[in-house]
Amino acid sequence: MKEKQIYLIGIGMGTEGTLTEKARELINKSQILIGAKRMLEPFAKEGKELFYSYKADEIKAYLCQKETFQSACVLLSGDVGFYSGSKKLLEVLGDFEVELIPGITSMVYFCSRLRTSWEDVCFGSAHGKTINVIQRIQRYKKCFFLLDGEVSLKRLCEKLRYYGMEGVTLHVGENLSYEDERIVTGKPEDFETMAFGTLLVVLIENVSAKNWVASSIPDEAFIRTKVPMTKSEVRTISIGKLQLEADSVVYDVGGGSGSVSVEMAMQSPDIKVYSVEKKPEALELMEQNKRKFAADNIEIIEGNAPEALEKLPAPTHAFIGGSSGNLDRIVDCIFEKNPMCRIVINTIALNSMAQVMELFKSHPEYESDIVQIQASNAKQAAGYQMMMGQNPIYIITLWRKTQEARG
The missing domain is CATH 3.30.950.10 (Tetrapyrrole methylase, C-terminal domain)
Incomplete structure (x- = not known):
């Protein structure tokens, strides 16, 4: 069928006044016009065969059952390269000779x-x-x-x-x-x-727009209550260990104040964060911080993990800041959804670290990277800068051995 020529034509806004001369010439000489009714109405003329459809599979089926035509035009709004149906049409019309004709975008x-x-x-x-x-x-x-x-x-x-x-x-x-x-x-x-x-x-x-990439957001920038918050230094290292990509789907298990969720969400507009939390006071605080940072790509999920994870889309990455004793079940749930997921766990208590080690013993297929840090911040006291230490914390990165090494 390669001798049959198909033109995918961007017709601009839809009126003849925004049509290019090349598009007009091809439409005039073509035997068949295909497209949504609104697209075809200005060009419907005596002698033209019209097929009203914008669905790629229907268009392919129609063309395949036609035997006598030499050329056909599929009319698409705007330009063929700007959120156009031409992408799908190119996939399904491989048996035809296809040419794209650009148009004026909206x-x-x-x-x-x-x-x-x-x-x-x-x-x-x-x-x-x-x-x-x-x-x-x-x-x-x-x-x-x-x-x-x-x-x-x-x-x-x-x-x-x-x-x-x-x-x-x-x-x-x-x-x-x-x-x-x-x-x-x-x-x-x-x-x-x-x-x-x-x-x-x-x-x-938006004259106030600021194209910034969130990195180590100061703790004082967040709305604070008695709900525990992952500190800035720990967030920076933990998110770095996750190795997020521009369109990652991330679980934040034990979202707390929302500080980790916000900083992950602010890495890219196309990252999607599902922040799971069971405590009402933490859920309220998380919503406040989501609103403050306009982090619309965070979806707050109320419930206990792993049950609250079951209906969520499969993650590419997961951060576990609190597991309520269910660490093994949470990790199992995540890897069942996506065996290639990359997980970062934060823990302060030695009891929780013992759970991590038991997890490693029962799952020899897991690879890991373990870092312990203790950050200190300077505070003014009696004219001196005194270093005030935070609690030491373990940062565990976890992935399956079958996962290709990153970075």
């Missing part, structure tokens, strides 16, 4: 309408997927997102207000390039009562 068009550059924009899509928009807005002065309609916009504004980001400016675009195109600028609270349709984009400006 981001480029919208920024031009706002008379602003897009070279410094952080962009993403919340269309049918979960994305940590809050941390991106926190880090970048300009962010562009494709939205899932009015509900998605209202949820975004609610989050911005919850995390204390009421001062950002939103530019919302609806039905771009069409006759009923609408662009509205305002603060999060301004959109509470506004009604919108489904074709939405948003550009968010």
